[in-house]
Structure formats: C-alpha cells, structure tokens
Amino acid sequence: MNTTSSRNQPVRRSCAAALRLVAIAAVAAAAFGYQHAADSAEPMTAVPAPTLDETPAALHSEIAVFAGGCFWGMQGVFEHVAGVKQVTAGYAGGVAATAHYEMVGTGLTGHAESVRIVYDPAQVTYGRLLQIFFSVAHNPTELNFQGPDEGTQYRSAIFPTSQQQQAIASAYIAQIGRAHVFAAPVVTRVETFHGFYPAENYHQNYLELHPDAPYIVVNDLPKIVGLKRMFPALYRTDALLWRAS
Incomplete structure (x- = not known):
C-alpha cells in the first residue's frame, strides 16, 4: 500500500510495490547472470565479532527478534545460518x-x-547472529528505510527477549560506533519487546519460493552470497524453511 501526504515526504512502500519499481533493472541484471545481479545490491561491511556475548546455558533453544527492512530478505538470510532452528x-x-x-x-x-529466530546458542550465539545482522542482513546506517523500501516499518531495530540480550545488543552497537566500522552513524534502535506476530503465510519463505522475483534478485539474493562468503563456517546450503504449525 502506498500513501503520500505531500511531495516533500517519502512514499511508504510495501515489498510488493518496491518489486515493481526495480523490475526493469532486475531483469537487465539477471540477463548477465546471478553474480552480476549481486553486484547491484548495496555493499556489505565486515563487522567485527562482539566483545560481549552470551554464555550458552543448558537450554538449547532461544529466541532473537530483529528488524532490518523487508522481512523477505531477513528471513532468507537467517534460514541459511547453521544452528538456527526456525x-x-x-x-x-x-x-x-x-x-x-x-x-x-x-x-x-x-x-x-x-x-523471529529460534536458535541453539551452543551452535550459534546471540552475538554471532547480531554480527550477521549488521554485516549482511541489512544496512544499519539507513534511517527508516532499506534500499527501495521506505517508512518506519522498515527501520533497523533489535527487540531483546531477555536482559542479557539487551546488554549484548547495546554493547555491540556502542562497540561498532567506537570502531567507526561504517562511514555513517549506526541508527539501529534497541526497542522494548512487547510481542511478535507472525506475518501472513504468503510472506513466509518468500525468498526461497520466489528466487527469480526481480525484487529478490536485486535486493536479497546478494545477501545469501555475502553470508556464504563472510561466514562460511555458519553457512548452510539448504535453507531451514519455515513450516506452519
């Protein structure tokens, strides 16, 4: 759904609307092959591992909640991370x-x-998930937009589900800021977690089900390439697809 209140304010675009805007460019990029399409995406940044991270306890199932633009690409990236359960x-x-x-x-x-990421902290820690989030899953310097998608619904945010996660996330953002990893300031917000609500079924596994969609080719498949290149030890070839309960 698009809404425009004035010519001076950004248009709020859904993922589907953004798909139409990049269709022509994506078709042209795809004509040169996958790697050339990947080159059209925003550059990725190698972010150092967090100095503060969780110590895995006896439980082998924890939950992380991240926001970083269209959830199609975010879901697609983390479905390829070893240690992630859903x-x-x-x-x-x-x-x-x-x-x-x-x-x-x-x-x-x-x-x-x-x-919403269910993961085994004995295989992949919260800090490592954050490193992937900041490195390849999205651009944390874009305020209330990601690529062609604009609006607060596309903001960069972390929703900690525990006090430990809150401490790790806050410390990591400060660490990245001190290191000047990015050319622009990190705008990621650590927000209070009040609950998570699953999206409609047709949004689930969108990247895996529609790999040839222009929006996916231009904006999201390059993230999978980046994950494999930057985190080879954590990359899983076969995506762990979401399944309706």
Whole structure:
C-alpha cells in the first residue's frame, strides 16, 4: 500500500510495490547472470565479532527478534545460518490488532517488519547472529528505510527477549560506533519487546519460493552470497524453511 501526504515526504512502500519499481533493472541484471545481479545490491561491511556475548546455558533453544527492512530478505538470510532452528517473518513494535500487512504498510502502526529466530546458542550465539545482522542482513546506517523500501516499518531495530540480550545488543552497537566500522552513524534502535506476530503465510519463505522475483534478485539474493562468503563456517546450503504449525 502506498500513501503520500505531500511531495516533500517519502512514499511508504510495501515489498510488493518496491518489486515493481526495480523490475526493469532486475531483469537487465539477471540477463548477465546471478553474480552480476549481486553486484547491484548495496555493499556489505565486515563487522567485527562482539566483545560481549552470551554464555550458552543448558537450554538449547532461544529466541532473537530483529528488524532490518523487508522481512523477505531477513528471513532468507537467517534460514541459511547453521544452528538456527526456525525463522518466522512477522511484525514487532506494535499491538496485535494492527499486525496485518496492509495496516503495517501505512507506517502508522509502530510495527516493523521483523523476523523471529529460534536458535541453539551452543551452535550459534546471540552475538554471532547480531554480527550477521549488521554485516549482511541489512544496512544499519539507513534511517527508516532499506534500499527501495521506505517508512518506519522498515527501520533497523533489535527487540531483546531477555536482559542479557539487551546488554549484548547495546554493547555491540556502542562497540561498532567506537570502531567507526561504517562511514555513517549506526541508527539501529534497541526497542522494548512487547510481542511478535507472525506475518501472513504468503510472506513466509518468500525468498526461497520466489528466487527469480526481480525484487529478490536485486535486493536479497546478494545477501545469501555475502553470508556464504563472510561466514562460511555458519553457512548452510539448504535453507531451514519455515513450516506452519
């Protein structure tokens, strides 16, 4: 859904609307092969590992919630991470009543398109997931947009599900800032977690089900390439697809 209040304010675009905007460019890029299409995406940045990380306990199942632009690409990236058990595309930051795609697309609900990651901290820690989040899953210097998608629903945000996660996330953002890893300031917000609401089924596994879609080719497949290149020990070739319960 698109809404424009004035010529001086950004247009709020859904993933599907953005797909149409990049279709011509994507077809041209795809004509030269996958790697050339990957070159059209935003550059990725190698971010150092966090100095503060969790110590895995006896439990082998924890939850992380991240927001970083369209949830199609976010879900696709983390479905290829070893140690991840499930990734669900959905909404966080607002209330249950407005956790619907058309409403979130207005940018007025407080929600951000997000992913809920169930993972085994003995195989991949929260800090390592954060490193992937900042390195390849999105650009943390873009305020309220990611690539062609604009609006607060595409903001960069972390929703800690425990005090330990809150401490790790806050410390990591400060660490990256001190190191001047990015040319621009990191705008990622650490927000209070009030709940996660799964997106409609047709959004789940979108990257894996529609790898030839122009939006995916231009904006998201390069992230999978980056994950494999930058985190080879954590990369899994076969995506762990979301399944309806």
